[in-house]
Amino acid sequence: MERPLLILIVMCCYLYSCKLVLSGQAIESPRYKVVHSESDFELRQYRESSWMSALVRETNSFEKATKDGFHRLYQYIHGANLNTSDITMTAPVLTSIVPSVHGPAEYYVRLYLPAKYERTPPQPSSDLNLHFDKWRSHCIAVRKFTGFAKDDHFHKEFETLVNSLNKHLNGKPAILEYKSSYAIAQYNASYHLSGRLNEVWMDLSGFTSDC
Template sequence: MKKLSFFLISTPFLFFAASVSAIESPEYTVIHSESDFEIRLYRESAWMSAQADDISFEKATKNGFHRLFQYIQGANLNWSRIAMTAPVLTSVVPDAGPLHSSAYFVRLYLPVKFQASPPLPLPELNLQPVKWASHCTAVRKFSGFARDSNIIKEAEKLALSLSRSSWANSTDFLDKNAYSIAQYSSPFRIIGRVNEVWADVDGSQVPGCEIYESRAAH
C-alpha cells in the first residue's frame, strides 16, 4: 500500500489534514518498472465518484472534491464520517463534455471499512459509488502542481513512453487520449510534490495481469 508522510487538501471553503496513520490508498503490485513509467496491478476496489462538466481540469477537480469532501464529512444517508484517502483522482475523458470539451470524474478511494458497503451520498451531491475490477494501469510520476497547462504534456510523455515499449498495443490510451491524474500532495506544499498520470492497460497482453483480468470477468 502506498505510504504518505502527510496529506493536506484545501477547497475554497474546507480544509483537511491527516497523518499517515489515517490515510489509506488502493493496493497494488508493480508488474513492470522502467525509468519513466511502471505497470501496476490494482486490486478490486470501491470509489466514490463526482462528475464535473467544467471545461477546466483545475476547476473540475475543485468542484468534484468539494462535493466528495462533504460526503466524507457526513453528507450521506448514514451520517457517517469517512476517513480521507489518497489520491484525489481526476479522470479526463476528451470530447465527452459540453461543446465537445473534456468531461471529468473526480474520485476518492473508499477506506477498507466501507469497501463492501459504502454509505449512500445525499442526492443533492450528485455522487455515484463505482466498483473497479482488478486491472492493470500504466503510471508516470511527475512533480510540481497539476495544472491545466501541464497535464496534457505529462499524459503525452506517458503515451510516448508506452509507444516505445512492448506495451504499445496494450492500451487504447494512444487513440482515445483518456487518462487520469492522481494528486497526493497538499496544495500548500511547494517542494517534493507527488502526482501521477494513469492510463488503463489491457491485462490480457501483460504478463502478470492476464489471470486477474480473467477472474474479474467471471
Template sequence: MSAPSDDISFDKATKLGFHRLFQYIQGANLNSSRIRMTTPVLTSVVPDAGPLHSSAYVVRLYLPVKFQSSPPVPLPELKLHLAEWAPWCITVRKFSGFAFETTTCVKEAQKLALSLSRSPWADATGFNGTNAYSIAQYNSPFRFIGRINEVWVDLDGSKVKGCESSLVDVF
C-alpha cells in the same frame, strides 16, 4: 466514490468535484458518517463526453476498507456515484509540483504517451477504456514542497504479459 463533471476545465472540475467528495466524507451522507480521507484523489479525463464534444471529467476518491462493503449513501444534492472498480492494468508516470491542466498534466500525459509509443506496450495503449488518462494527486493543496502526482493510462490487460485479470490483485 465518484463526482462526475462536464465542466470543460480540468482544474475547475477537480476543484469542484473534490469539494463535493470532501463534503461527503465530512458527513454529507445519509448516515452522517465521517470518513477518513484517502489518497490519491483521481481526476480522469473522459474524451468527447462534455459539452460540444469537449472532455468531461470524473473526480474519484477511494473509500477506506471499513466502508467499502457498505458505503454511506451520499446526499442527493452532491450528485455523487459509487464506482466499483474491477482490477485493471495501468501504466504510470510520476511527477512533482501542482497538477494544473495546461502547465503539467497535459505535458506529463504527452511524455507518458511518447514513452509508451517506444515500448513493448505500444499496441496495448489503444485500450477501449472510458478514460483518455487520469491524474492521481497524493498531497494536500497546502503542501508546497515534495508533492507527488502521477499520470495514469489504462492498458489492455489481455495484451500485456502478466497483466491478465486473473493475475492482478487489488489492494
C-alpha cells in the same frame, strides 16, 4: 456570533481534511503491486477497489473540475450521507479526464473508499450527485511527475506517458484501453511547494503475463 464561529470551524475542518488527503497522510490508499518498471513509467496491478465519484461537466479547466468535485466529496465523507457517517480520508485525489469531440471534456473526481465501506458505502445525499464505482482488478500504466498539476501542462504529461508506452510496446500485443482517457492522481497539499508528487494513470492490458 454563533454563525461566524460555525463557519470558521467548518473551514478549519475542510482545510485540515484537504491537508490529510493531499499530503499523503491518509490512512488508506488503493492496493497494488508493481509488475513492470522502466525509468519513465511503471505498470501496476491494482486490486479490486471501490470509489465515490463526482462527475463535473461544462468546464474546460482541470483545476476547476477537481476543486468542484472534491468539494462535493468532502461533504459526503463529513456526514452528507444517509447514515450521517464520517468516513476516513484516503489518497490520492484522482481526476479522470474523458475528452469529447463535441464540447468540453467530462471529469470524474474520485476518492477511494476505505475497505470497511468497499461493499456497502453510505449512500450520498442526493443533492451531491455522487456515484459509487466498483473497479475490478486491472493494470494501470503510471508516470510520475513533480510540481503542480496545472491546466497549462498536465496534458503534456499524459502525452509523454503515451510516447513512452508506444516505445516500449514495439512488437508487443498490449492494448492501451480507452486511449484518449486518462487520470491525474495528486498526493500533496497545495501549500507543499517542493518535492510534490503527481501521477498520470492510464489503463493497459496485455503488456505482461500478469496484465
